[in-house]
Amino acid sequence: MSTILEMRSITKEFPGVKALSNVNLTVERGEIHAICGENGAGKSTLMKVLSGVYPHGSYDGEIVFDGETARFGSINDSEARGIVIIHQELALVPYLSVAENIFLGNEVKGRAGLVDWNKANAEAAKLLARVGLDENPVTPVGALGVGKQQLIEIAKALSKEVRLLILDEPTAALNDNDSEHLLDLLRHLKGQGITCIIISHKLNEVADIADRTTIIRDGQTIETLDMSDPASTQDRIIRGMVGRDLEHRYPERTSVIGDEVLRVEDWTVYHPTQADRKIIDNASFNVRAGEVVGIAGLMGAGRTELAMSIFGRSYGRNISGHLYKDGKEIKLGSVSDAIRHGIAYATEDRKGYGLNLIDDVRRNISLAGLGNLAPRGWVNGNEELRVADEYRGSLNIKTPTVMSVVGQLSGGNQQKVVLSKWLYTDPDVLIVDEPTRGIDVGAKYEIYTIINKMVAAGKAVVVISSELPELLGICDRVYTLAFGRITGQLPVSEATQENLMELMTIERDQPLPTKDYVS
Amino acid sequence: MNAIDSLRDMITRNMRQSGIMVAFVAIVAFFAILNPNFLSPTNLTNIVLQYSYILILAIGMLMIIVAGHIDLSVGSVVALTGAVSAVLVIRNGMPWWVGVLAAIAVGLLVGAWQGFWVAYVGIPGFIVTLAGMLLFRGLTYLVLNNASLSPFGGNYYDVANGFLNGLLGGYGVDVFTLVIFGIAVVGYGVSQWRTRRGKIAYQQTVESLPLFVVKLVIVAAVVMWFGYQLASSRGLPLVLIILAALVIIYGLVTQRSVFGRHVYAVGGNRHAAELSGVKVKKVYFWIFVNMGFLASVAGVVYSSRMNGAQPSAGNMFELDAIAACFIGGASTTGGVGRVGGAMIGGLIMAVMSNGMQLMGVPQSMQQVVKGLVLLLAVAFDIWNKRRASVVR
Numbered sequence: 041m042s043t044i045l046e047m048r049s050i051t052k053e054f055p056g057v058k059a060l061s062n063v064n065l066t067v068e069r070g071e072i073h074a075i076c077g078e079n080g081a082g083k084s085t086l087m088k089v090l091s092g093v094y095p096h097g098s099y100d101g102e103i104v105f106d107g108e109t110a111r112f113g114s115i116n117d118s119e120a121r122g123i124v125i126i127h128q129e130l131a132l133v134p135y136l137s138v139a140e141n142i143f144l145g146n147e148v149k150g151r152a153g154l155v156d157w158n159k160a161n162a163e164a165a166k167l168l169a170r171v172g173l174d175e176n177p178v179t180p181v182g183a184l185g186v187g188k189q190q191l192i193e194i195a196k197a198l199s200k201e202v203r204l205l206i207l208d209e210p211t212a213a214l215n216d217n218d219s220e221h222l223l224d225l226l227r228h229l230k231g232q233g234i235t236c237i238i239i240s241h242k243l244n245e246v247a248d249i250a251d252r253t254t255i256i257r258d259g260q261t262i263e264t265l266d267m268s269d270p271a272s273t274q275d276r277i278i279r280g281m282v283g284r285d286l287e288h289r290y291p292e293r294t295s296v297i298g299d300e301v302l303r304v305e306d307w308t309v310y311h312p313t314q315a316d317r318k319i320i321d322n323a324s325f326n327v328r329a330g331e332v333v334g335i336a337g338l339m340g341a342g343r344t345e346l347a348m349s350i351f352g353r354s355y356g357r358n359i360s361g362h363l364y365k366d367g368k369e370i371k372l373g374s375v376s377d378a379i380r381h382g383i384a385y386a387t388e389d390r391k392g393y394g395l396n397l398i399d400d401v402r403r404n405i406s407l408a409g410l411g412n413l414a415p416r417g418w419v420n421g422n423e424e425l426r427v428a429d430e431y432r433g434s435l436n437i438k439t440p441t442v443m444s445v446v447g448q449l450s451g452g453n454q455q456k457v458v459l460s461k462w463l464y465t466d467p468d469v470l471i472v473d474e475p476t477r478g479i480d481v482g483a484k485y486e487i488y489t490i491i492n493k494m495v496a497a498g499k500a501v502v503v504i505s506s507e508l509p510e511l512l513g514i515c516d517r518v519y520t521l522a523f524g525r526i527t528g529q530l531p532v533s534e535a536t537q538e539n540l541m542e543l544m545t546i547e548r549d550q551p552l553p554t555k556d557y558v559s
Numbered sequence: 560m561n562a563i564d565s566l567r568d569m570i571t572r573n574m575r576q577s578g579i580m581v582a583f584v585a586i587v588a589f590f591a592i593l594n595p596n597f598l599s600p601t602n603l604t605n606i607v608l609q610y611s612y613i614l615i616l617a618i619g620m621l622m623i624i625v626a627g628h629i630d631l632s633v634g635s636v637v638a639l640t641g642a643v644s645a646v647l648v649i650r651n652g653m654p655w656w657v658g659v660l661a662a663i664a665v666g667l668l669v670g671a672w673q674g675f676w677v678a679y680v681g682i683p684g685f686i687v688t689l690a691g692m693l694l695f696r697g698l699t700y701l702v703l704n705n706a707s708l709s710p711f712g713g714n715y716y717d718v719a720n721g722f723l724n725g726l727l728g729g730y731g732v733d734v735f736t737l738v739i740f741g742i743a744v745v746g747y748g749v750s751q752w753r754t755r756r757g758k759i760a761y762q763q764t765v766e767s768l769p770l771f772v773v774k775l776v777i778v779a780a781v782v783m784w785f786g787y788q789l790a791s792s793r794g795l796p797l798v799l800i801i802l803a804a805l806v807i808i809y810g811l812v813t814q815r816s817v818f819g820r821h822v823y824a825v826g827g828n829r830h831a832a833e834l835s836g837v838k839v840k841k842v843y844f845w846i847f848v849n850m851g852f853l854a855s856v857a858g859v860v861y862s863s864r865m866n867g868a869q870p871s872a873g874n875m876f877e878l879d880a881i882a883a884c885f886i887g888g889a890s891t892t893g894g895v896g897r898v899g900g901a902m903i904g905g906l907i908m909a910v911m912s913n914g915m916q917l918m919g920v921p922q923s924m925q926q927v928v929k930g931l932v933l934l935l936a937v938a939f940d941i942w943n944k945r946r947a948s949v950v951r
Contacts, residue, residue: 354834376836385834393834396827398894407824408835414817421815422761461835 044069050101059085072236074250078480082259091125092118122203134182139164167195187218206237215339243274255280290513298329301500307361309349321524327500334511335504337521343504351385352378384467388474394458397447402428409464431460452483471502508537523548590914600792610909611798612857616880619853621901627826627893628684632691637873638699640858645708645868655715663855670851678843709867719864724794733790740786744779826893886936
């Protein structure tokens with residue numbers, strides 16, 4: 041094997057912060073090289089240096105690509121050399137067709153400089169075949185799922201004759217099937233001689249696919265592991281990432297379970313625009329004080345829809361069913377009703393639905409509980425700052441001040457801001473939807489600790505997640521949701537990934553398991 | 560966090576505001592040097608009288624823009640409310656206050672109408688108010704039968720042209736005006752001091768005491784000088800009192816009230832606001848009602864200043880008000896902007912128009928310059944945002 045990329049003692053400073061300090065990275069030709077590190081460790085900065093987003097001269101150190109010293113002035117320079125980066129947030133235009141997206145900025149020219157669409161579509165079809173996607177090139181991208189969109193990004197990269205493909209959290213938004221397909225494709229591309237750098241938080245994935253793994257912490261290279269070495273375990277990677285042993289990935293908790301706090305009965309919800317489509321079908325569940333209840337379901341099972349329809353009818357129409365809070369029936373017509381009744385919902389989509397990214401930490405934290413700060417309609421600004429600062433301390437939100445803009449925090453810290461917002465409304469029931477998506481190991485542990493603190497204070501928590509180990513690690517009880525139906529519930533002592541998965545894949549018209557499964 | 564970091568943070572955060580303040584001072588200095596009459600008592604009074612209605616409109620426009628909408632109809636609403644008032648007072652001989660109340664009622668109705676379409680039907684404000692611009696202009700022509708009405712005279716005329724002076728006598732300068740300005744300065748000082756005390760009590764960083772005092776003294780000196788200039792001309796314009804009251808009230812509403820916070824939250828991320836319990840539709844509805852109200856106030860002031868109502872009154876006012884907001888640092892995508900900024904933005908437009916008029920710059924050239932200033936202000940804003948994001 042020869043070396044395709046060498047980044048030597050890269051140092052990148054921002055005013056007041058050293059984002060990278062003497063980072064070294066060596067990538068061999070034709071390997072899959074994983075980069076692991078906590079959020080904010082400097083992985084993205086390193087990739088931005090590599091791809092020319094931070095141009096040559098704005099950093100110290102040397103990049104040698106393919107035997108030549110590279111001085112990329114912009115992302116176009118690096119792409120011309122065959123380095124393509126695919127970001128976590130996909131850069132596709134939903135209204136344009138697959139072919140138009142693939143050749144965007146790189147159009148197939150025909151006579152008189154006009155775009156030759158026949159040729160473009162034919163080329164696109166070839167590229168789609170290479171990534172194993174059976175779609176018509178004229179389909180608008182927006183009509184396809186995230187998994188397929190990810191593949192289109194790769195096809196786009198292939199169209200640029202990519203030699204080094206960089207994927208930033210490619211599977212964060214994908215379900216297990218799509219992830220598996222994507223990883224297979226990467227192995228296949230590797231066979232064709234394409235080198236790949238993959239940034240991922242999913243360590244089992246890294247263990248599965250990577251030839252070597254470089255660990256970065258606090259802007260420094262910790263070590264590069266050869267993954268064929270049996271000593272390169274997930275625990276070893278975690279230790280390198282967080283700089284300490286994480287004895288347990290889930291904090292200890294002794295459950296003290298009290299009375300029922302929230303009960304949902306016969307909950308049925310229809311799609312907001314397709315009036316005959318049932319999204320939630322007669323779902324019933326409950327949660328008790330001091331209890332963490334999990335809801336496990338695959339993508340599209342209706343997890344978020346279930347939570348949001350309960351949370352003040354924020355989703356769906358023709359909602360029927362009953363809600364009981366502390367044994368009394370309640371009706372929640374709006375989000376503010378739900379907040380008033382002590383129910384909080386932290387969304388799975390932090391950026392789209394959870395935070396005002398252009399505003400500061402303080403105002404994001406106070407938004408849902410603004411009434412507490414403004415008894416007569418006027419906000420007490422000083423008290424607001426005090427509250428925000430208090431949460432910054434107790435939840436360990438890493439930000440220079442609470443006046444900093446939320447959009448500039450890392451994912452884990454943004455999630456803590458979302459949780460702070462809901463903790464400040466002093467809820468009895470907190471529903472958290474994918475609370476640790478796109479968050480590094482250390483921050484996950486902190487989020488779990490926050491959940492534990494809530495239940496220790498006698499509150500009830502509902503955790504929606506597609507990560508089964510997480511549910512098994514933090515819940516007392518787990519419900520399974522499949523095609524809008526609650527298909528079973530298991531105490532965590534009886535639940536395994538296998539029996540949960542079995543319940544999660546019961547199809548719409550299959551009979552539910554007998555009652556003994558539902559303990 | 561150390562002191563330098565916090566200072567840098569403060570400067571970065573206030574760059575939009577302070578940058579525009581510096582620009583304002585520079586423009587004033589520029590015209591003052593080129594034309595000694597620019598800072599004369601009469602001319603300063605004139606600027607206040609001439610542009611007050613644009614500033615009043617800019618207050619409401621700012622809230623609409625922060626919420627992520629735009630209102631193109633305000634010029635037509637100014638015309639319509641002025642016309643209704645003129646029909647009642649001039650044609651039917653009703654008392655002046657009936658005209659004022661009727662204008663405000665019409666403004667509120669117009670606002671509720673537009674708010675309904677935006678909030679509850681879900682049509683973008685741009686479209687609703689584009690329709691409104693035509694609709695209310697047409698209604699103005701109907702109400703006035705295509706003809707101007709004048710004069711109002713009397714108390715109605717005084718709204719925009721009257722002065723409070725002579726109440727306490729004086730020798731060449733109006734003592735009453737000076738007293739009012741004195742009270743305002745003292746009030747400002749006291750409120751700043753209390754804010755500072757509150758911050759200290761909550762252990763927040765505040766600027767050092769000398770800096771604080773210097774800032775207060777400069778503000779007081781400028782305000783008192785302005786007051787003295789007015790006092791040596793014709794006294795305190797009534798319309799300035801109206802404007803000052805509106806600026807103070809809306810400054811508080813936008814920065815300190817729950818409603819104001821909700822406007823910013825909706826503009827920043829509508830979905831997140833909705834899921835945090837903000838009633839987005841209500842916010843949309845009420846900002847348009849509020850805009851209707853302020854447009855009617857501007858309508859009264861403008862018709863009073865013109866001493867009559869014309870079918871074409873208020874033409875293009877919406878663009879001046881929108882420009883004031885954007886020059887003052889409001890974001891085109893919503894969620895960002897302050898009343899104070901919009902006022903400075905409006906004053907920049909006012910000072911430039913007035914300054915160029917004094918210098919005898921032709922109308923055509925004035926338009927060119929104003930257009931460029933708007934463009935540069937927004938370019939500065941974008942450059943500033945990019946710079947801020949690279950810093951991180």
